[in-house]
Amino acid sequence: MSSDAQAGPEQQEPNPKIQIYSTSATGVSPFWRDKYEREARKYWDIFYKRHQDKFFKDRHYLDKEWGRYFSVTGKRIILEVGCGAGNTIFPLVATYPDVFVHACDFSSRAVNLIKMHKDFKETQISPFVCDLTVDDLNQQIPPSSVDIVTMIFVLSAVSPEKMHLVLQNIRRVLKPNGHVLFRDYATGDLAQERLTCKDQMISENFYVRGDGTRAFYFSNEFLASLFKDNGFNVKEIDLCCKQVENRSRELLMNRRWIQAVFCPSDAGDLSSGNHASTEVDLPSQENIESNISLNASKEPVKNIEVDMSEGVAADMFGIPSSVDNEIIQVSLNEENFSIRVLSREYQHTCKLTGLMLWESAQLMASVLARNPNIVSGKKVLELGCGCGGICSMVAVRSADLVVATDGDTKTLDLLMQNVASNIAPPFLDKLIVKSLEWGDRGHIEAIKEVNDKGFNIIIGTDVTYIPEAILPLFATARELISPSRGDEEDQASALILCHIFRRVDEPSMLSAASRYGFRLVERWPAGIFGNSSQGVVGSWFAESGIDKYSFSTALSIMYFQIE
Numbered sequence: 268m269s270s271d272a273q274a275g276p277e278q279q280e281p282n283p284k285i286q287i288y289s290t291s292a293t294g295v296s297p298f299w300r301d302k303y304e305r306e307a308r309k310y311w312d313i314f315y316k317r318h319q320d321k322f323f324k325d326r327h328y329l330d331k332e333w334g335r336y337f338s339v340t341g342k343r344i345i346l347e348v349g350c351g352a353g354n355t356i357f358p359l360v361a362t363y364p365d366v367f368v369h370a371c372d373f374s375s376r377a378v379n380l381i382k383m384h385k386d387f388k389e390t391q392i393s394p395f396v397c398d399l400t401v402d403d404l405n406q407q408i409p410p411s412s413v414d415i416v417t418m419i420f421v422l423s424a425v426s427p428e429k430m431h432l433v434l435q436n437i438r439r440v441l442k443p444n445g446h447v448l449f450r451d452y453a454t455g456d457l458a459q460e461r462l463t464c465k466d467q468m469i470s471e472n473f474y475v476r477g478d479g480t481r482a483f484y485f486s487n488e489f490l491a492s493l494f495k496d497n498g499f500n501v502k503e504i505d506l507c508c509k510q511v512e513n514r515s516r517e518l519l520m521n522r523r524w525i526q527a528v529f530c531p532s533d534a535g536d537l538s539s540g541n542h543a544s545t546e547v548d549l550p551s552q553e554n555i556e557s558n559i560s561l562n563a564s565k566e567p568v569k570n571i572e573v574d575m576s577e578g579v580a581a582d583m584f585g586i587p588s589s590v591d592n593e594i595i596q597v598s599l600n601e602e603n604f605s606i607r608v609l610s611r612e613y614q615h616t617c618k619l620t621g622l623m624l625w626e627s628a629q630l631m632a633s634v635l636a637r638n639p640n641i642v643s644g645k646k647v648l649e650l651g652c653g654c655g656g657i658c659s660m661v662a663v664r665s666a667d668l669v670v671a672t673d674g675d676t677k678t679l680d681l682l683m684q685n686v687a688s689n690i691a692p693p694f695l696d697k698l699i700v701k702s703l704e705w706g707d708r709g710h711i712e713a714i715k716e717v718n719d720k721g722f723n724i725i726i727g728t729d730v731t732y733i734p735e736a737i738l739p740l741f742a743t744a745r746e747l748i749s750p751s752r753g754d755e756e757d758q759a760s761a762l763i764l765c766h767i768f769r770r771v772d773e774p775s776m777l778s779a780a781s782r783y784g785f786r787l788v789e790r791w792p793a794g795i796f797g798n799s800s801q802g803v804v805g806s807w808f809a810e811s812g813i814d815k816y817s818f819s820t821a822l823s824i825m826y827f828q829i830e
Contacts, residue, residue: 294466294467294468294469294470295467295468295469295475299475300469300470303469303475303479303481304426306479307373307424307480307481308373308374308398309479310478310479310480311372311373311374311376311377311424311480312374312375312376313478313479314374314478314480315351315352315374315376315377315380316376317478319352319380320352320353320354320380320384323351323352323354323420324354325354325357325358326354326355326358326359326419327358329355329358329359329362329417329448330362332526333448333528336415336446336448336528337359337362337363337366337415338363339414342365342366342367343363343365343366343367343414343415344366344367344369344412344413344414344415345359345366345367345368345369345413345414345415345416345417346368346369346370346371346404346408346413346415346416346417346437346440346441347359347368347369347370347371347416347417347419348371348399348416348417348418348421348422348433348437349371349372349373349418349419349420349421349422349424350370350371350372350377350378350381350394351372351374351377351380352377352380352381352384353370353380353381353384353387355417355419356368356370356381356392357384357386359417360386360388360391360392361386364391366391367391367392367393368391368392368393369393369395369407369408369413370392370393370394370395371394371395371396371397371399371404371407372394372396372397373396373397373398373399373424374396375396378394378395378396381394382394393407395407399425399432399433399436399437400425400426400429400432400433400436401432402436403436403439404436404437404439404440405439405440408440409440410439410440411439411440411441411442411443412440412442413437413440413441413442413445414442414445414446415445415446415447415448416437416440416441416445416446416447416448417447417448418437418447418448418449418450418451419448419449419450419451420450420451420452421451422449422451422483422485423451423452423481423482423483423484423485424480424481424482424483425483426473426481427470427472427473427483430483430493431493431496431497434493434494434497434498434499435497435498438497438498438499438531441531442531443531443533444530444531445530445531446502446528446529446530447494447499447528447529447530448528449490449525449526449527449528449529450524450525450526450527451483451485451490451524451525452482452483452484452485452523452524452525453484453485453486453506453507453523453524453525454472454484454485454486454523455484455521455523456484456521456522456523456524457520457521457522457523458482458484459472459474459482459484462474462475462476462482469481472484472485472486472489485525487504487506487525490504490525490527491504491527494529495532498531498532498533499529499530499531499532500529500530500531500532501527501528501529502527502528502529502530503526503527503528504525504526504527504528505525505526505527506523506524506525507523507524507525507526508521508522508523509521509522510522592607592608592609592610592681593607593608593609593610594606594607594608595607595608595624595655597624597629597632597657599632599633599636599657599661600633600636600637602636602661602664604657604660604689605685605688605689606624606654606655606657606685606689607654607681607684607685607688608622608623608624608654608655608681609622609623609654619675619677619678620653620729621651621652621653621654621673621675621677621678622653622654622677622678622681623653623654624653624654624655624657625653625728625729626767626818626819626822627728627729627765627766627767627822628652628653628655628657628658628728628729628765629657629818630728630765630818630822630824631658631726631728631763631765631824632657632658632660632661634807634808634824635658635661635662636661637807638806638807639664639665640665641724641807642662642665642666642669642723642724643665643666644665644666644667645666645667645722645723645724646666646667646668646669646718646720646721646722646723646724646749647659647662647663647666647668647669647670647722647723647724647725647726648669648670648672648714648722648724648725648726648747649662649669649670649671649672649725649726649727650672650703650705650725650726650727650730650740650743650744651672651673651674651727651728651729651730652671652672652673652682652728653673653678653682653728654673654678654681654682654685655682655685656671656682656685656686656700658726658728659671659686659698660685660686660689660690660698662724662726663690663694663697663698664694666697666724667697668697668699668717668718669697669698669699670698670699670700670701670714670717670718670722671686671698671699671700671701672700672701672702672703672714673702673703674702674703674704674705674707674710676702679700679702682700683700686698686700699717701713701714701717703743705736705739705740705742705743706739706742706743711743711746711747714747715747720749721747721748721749721750721751721760722747722748722749722760723749723751723760723761724760724761724763725744725747725748725760725761725762725763726763726764726765727740727744727762727763727764727765727766728764728765728766729765729766729767730764730766731764731766731768731769731771731776732766732769732770732771733770733771734770734771734775737771737775737776737779738779738782738783740779741779741780741782741783741785742783744762744783744785745783745784745785745829748760748762748829750829759828759829760828760829761788761826761827761828762785762826762827762828763824763825763826763827764824764825764827765822765823765824765825766822766823766825767819767821767822767823768821768823776825780827781830784829784830785827785828785829785830786827786828786829786830787825787826787827788802788803788826788827788828789802789803789804789805789825789826790804790823790824790825790826791804791805791807791808791823791824791826792823802826803826804824804826
């Protein structure tokens with residue numbers, strides 16, 4: 268027995284709180300950066316499949332902001348770039364029924380939404396799929412035939428390295444005296460601040476959202492230079508600021524966007540290159556009635572519309588939303604569980620691993636469902652159970668007490684929802700959800716208040732992937748495990764870990780276990796499937812009917828007891 272173990276948990280040095288996911292600010296990795304670019308169309312298709320036409324508000328402000336460009340005598344030909352579900356098109360044709368709109372979008376689902384809209388008419392709107400960085404607009408639209416190009420929150424979705432291709436493309440179809448009407452995200456917008464905090468930066472001012480779609484945040488200088496370099500003059504450009512209040516959630520959200528008008532550089536008297544640029548300071552919380560200044564007019568903040576619905580706020584500002592979750596159905600020994608987890612489309616940017624259901628938890632839950640004797644009549648503690656809590660929900664049907672723990676607040680909130688929707692009394696009365704960061708003295712003492720005799724079985728699934736967390740894991744388990752050794756090996760208190768070896772190898776794990784007085788009694792599989800049927804863990808698989816071949820062969824179970 269090591270000297271540390273002999274000293275007992277009370278004499279151990281206090282352990283620091285462990286953040287079990289990376290807090291580095293390195294941004295998006297090259298692998299994901301390339302994937303987001305390569306599969307951009309797929310992410311936007313998923314976006315429109317999920318949200319349909321419910322995400323953005325209809326843009327009824329177009330007439331107020333740019334009516335002088337649409338109300339010219341004669342039929343106007345318009346190109347709507349990034350038409351989405353039609354939030355620009357349909358308010359526009361309703362106000363100006365004589366216009367004809369070419370509508371293109373990267374996403375085929377978006378184009379289909381346009382065609383299925385109740386107000387769609389082929390005589391007014393011609394929708395088509397187009398990647399403006401690759402496809403030539405002249406294949407769909409005659410050269411120099413468009414009076415107005417509308418670009419409303421669309422150029423920001425394009426990689427900055429390819430934005431010039433978009434502008435050159437629309438330049439070819441725009442009339443010499445035509446105009447580009449532009450509105451898009453500005454640097455300093457709250458959404459940019461939130462994405463920066465989440466370490467989701469692809470490159471300077473370019474970020475990936477949780478759903479895989481991307482957003483660039485423009486400065487006046489960058490935008491003006493971009494258009495000038497590609498054959499346009501700046502007629503108007505303004506930085507607009509507004510404070511959006513969500514009273515129900517007590518949120519004040521500072522929104523910033525750029526609104527501009529551009530024209531081709533050879534457009535006669537419009538080619539002087541003179542333009543006005545106005546920057547409006549972001550209103551403080553004490554000055555909510557600050558005004559927004561635009562070239563065309565000066566309007567009070569309350570009269571300015573922002574292109575967002577509740578869905579945008581949830582997606583961009585991290586406001587929890589039920590639509591961010593999906594249900595996984597799990598069947599275990601004739602028991603069915605509906606586990607709510609983070610949707611797959613958001614998992615790639617989420618660093619909270621507890622919001623997902625891992626295969627190790629499903630394997631361990633299968634073991635417990637087929638072998639209730641493991642926890643029958645015992646007190647059970649699950650470490651890092653995640654939002655699923657599937658092992659705890661299975662164990663509570665046989666155990667005397669189950670305490671399910673995790674260190675993350677969002678994970679615990681979702682865990683409690685899953686417990687409430689899957690477990691009913693009297694089992695619900697025996698399952699307690701508690702916050703536990705390994706090594707946190709306050710959390711450990713709070714759990715001891717629930718059960719001061721220690722736990723007979725402690726379970727952890729995929730909790731061994733961060734090297735810095737291994738010592739606090741075993742230290743915490745040592746403090747909370749029951750000292751009972753039992754007459755039989757399978758009756759003694761045990762720590763059961765199920766995982767795939769990732770960044771922590773087995774020798775490092777065994778060293779940490781030994782330091783806190785644990786010895787490895789058995790591992791599964793011993794070498795290959797079927798060779799470990801003689802021991803405690805092997806017996807769980809021998810006659811239980813668990814289809815071990817349906818799980819990853821990389822999964823491992825380690826069975827520890829106190830030395």
